[in-house]
Amino acid sequence: MKLFLNLSYRYKIPLWGSLLILVTALAVSISFMINDYRQLENDLTVESEKLGYSLKSNLFTAMLHDDIWRAFEIITEASHRASSNRVLVENMLLVDNAGRVVVSTHPREAPMLAELDKLSPEFAKIAAQIKQYPDQPSRTIYVSDSKHYYSLTRIEKDNASLGTLIIVHSKEVFLPLFAESALHGLSAGALILAILLPFNWYWGRRMALPLVQLAERMAQLGKKWPDDLDPHLYGYRDELGRLYEAYNLLLNDLKTKDALEIRMVQSERLAALGQLAAGIAHEINNPLSGMLTAIDTLKHHTDLDPRTTKTIALIERGLTQIKDTVAALLVEAKMNSRNLMPQDIEDVLTLIAPMGSKKALHIAWHNSLTDEVALPATFVRQIMINLLINAIKAASQQGEVACDIGIEDGQLDISISNNGKMLSPEQISHLFEPFSSMSEGGHGLGLWVTYQIVQQLGGHIAVKREFNDHMNFTVEIPLGA
């Protein structure tokens, strides 16, 4: 039982349903069969008594004239005729009022003038019944544990009774007739089952499957993000539908929270990196400035031999490269700059257009700025150029790059997307780190710088894969930063 109760709803609901249907069909069939049996018994009783009644008058005349042969012919013919119908006549006896056989269809078993009560114990019972109820015109007697039932008809006319006709029926006729009607009952039951069982199975599974899927998904929680529920599996607003909805809400919340956590960890890491980089840059910049000044002073000495001059130039180029790199790491957004004008955006397009045309790209440009914006033009331009150069590099030949810029809810929104190679979630999580191993070509500082600038402007940068297999970078910078 426990094993059954532990079964999946996928099986349990259809099985329970099937069991109930089976029990119901069986109960209905059995009640039909019992009813049929009673009806059959009643029918046979009526038919038998009708048979007796139809012979009554002719037998009266034959008995009155002591025409034994005539009586014999009447009952023999009737028993043959009746036996071809539903009632099976095994024997017919005509007994007189003294309880002696006048004639029977089976003279060897019930010979003429034999005492009825001495023929057999069963006939003795019948004889007793005849004596007990002398005035009953007709009656059917079912003797228990007997293979026969008996129909009695009094042979009388105008209150004068000459004897009784006993029709002995075989109960054997019951079984085939009952089997026939039972078969009807059972086939009706089978038909009901044939219709209901598949329906029940379908309906049960239909009920169970959403629950099963929900249970499976819930079990996955904590291990990995479960697959989405099939939205077509259950589209109704009942308890199950609401459970679905609640699950989806819960899952969404969990996912949002998770994403938030990841982003926070990421930005904290980037912030720490930024601080570290800035610290190192400052520490390097001070001696570097001294060294560059010293080199510069040294260059102004004219008595330097060519070897020394070459070496100084070498050192100076190296120090300048260090300075450039440190300068690139150390993003200072606090420098004064004029405000952004719509024309600045168009300038950016002019700058990157030649690069795009080399790859025969389609650049979808949408600039909705109409007025001056209170943001430093230099930085916004740098952000856009960095992102667009990346997008053009990543886009496939004859691919597509889209740029959308506008102001909404007091912030500048920049959206730059491209088709082409997609970034994996792993790549995305390390995208904005300096010298990222993920960056292909370049030193990998472009996005770092961009990130730093956006951070310093108090904005937010995000990247995601769009449904149409475009990588999309979005930047939001609050105005007045």
Add this chain to the structure above:
Amino acid sequence: MKTILRLFAILSILLAANGAFAAAQTLRFGITPAMARNQYALLEDWRDYLARQLDRKVEFVFCDSYLDSLDLMKQQKLDFAWLSAPAYLESMQQTDLLATPVYQGKTYDHAYLIVPSTDKSTRSLLNLKGKIFAYVDSASNTGYLASRDQLQLAKQDPDQFFRKTFFTHDHLKAIAAVAIGLADGGTVSGFVWDTLTLSRQDITGETRIVAKSGPYGFPPVVARHTLNKNDFAQMQNALLNMSKNKEGIALLRRINLDGFTSADSRLYHGVYQMMKRAGEL
């Protein structure tokens, strides 16, 4: 009153003439239990044969008993009938002997005393004392009179000898009554029993012949005494000539007879004496 009587007489004559005229149209032949009556197709063929031979319409009338056929004859509703010997002897005033069947070369029939084949012990009629006995017809010789005569000769009261007796009004039915055990014994025509054996041995096989008695004059075909001589002669010729043509012979074979012959009433003297002893004449 006289005129009324005269009118009545004239009317009677007219009616009689009318009756005679009708009789001239159709000859009516009464079929009684004397023959095996179960072959209806045979009877139809025989009727059609006679009609062709006589160039007259012939009608076969089934009679339940010999006495019925006698009644019909008295009422002039029958012209001929195949009677039992006692019935003929009783009605000699109203009938004329037309023809007597020839069976196995003779004009005699026998009475068979039969019992169910399960009864192995009965050796004679006297063994059946206190039993149930089937007769054919009270006007039958082989199916009634012959057995009663034997009992009388054996100093037994035929009315008390058996526990119960009943009539089947047909030799075939009497055989059936014994075969199924309704009666412990019965007496029937040997001719009918033999004929039935040819087609229904399953029935006669259920019976055992205990004794044969006879010979008795074969049940005759008689004509109504009032029948005109021409009709009488025509029918007599038709019957006697049956054994002389192919079709007739084929019919006779089916009836299980050799033919018909003209016999006189002396043939029935034995039966007559039995009837005398029984006090029926």
